[in-house]
Amino acid sequence: MDREYCVGAGMCALTAPDIFDQDPDDGRVLLLDARPSAHRHAAARQAAQLCPAEAIAVP
Numbered sequence: 001m002d003r004e005y006c007v008g009a010g011m012c013a014l015t016a017p018d019i020f021d022q023d024p025d026d027g028r029v030l031l032l033d034a035r036p037s038a039h040r041h042a043a044a045r046q047a048a049q050l051c052p053a054e055a056i057a058v059p
């Protein structure tokens with residue numbers, strides 16, 4: 001995840017709220033869980049696909 005590319009669209013926080021949130025000050029992404037479980041990993045991958053700024057990379 002690269003906050004420099006984040007445009008604050010919020011798709012990540014909507015798609016995977018256990019993993020991502022948005023900074024109340026600037027709207028950019030905050031990482032809540034850097035090592036999500038296998039189940040959450042699928043949501044993280046979906047969030048990466050939906051991010052309009054391609055700011056999220058899921059290994």
Ligand code: SF4
Pocket residue numbers: 005006007008009010011012013022027028029050051052053054055056
């Ligand atoms: S979906 Fe992408 S651009 Fe939008 S808040 Fe999340 S990381 Fe930032």
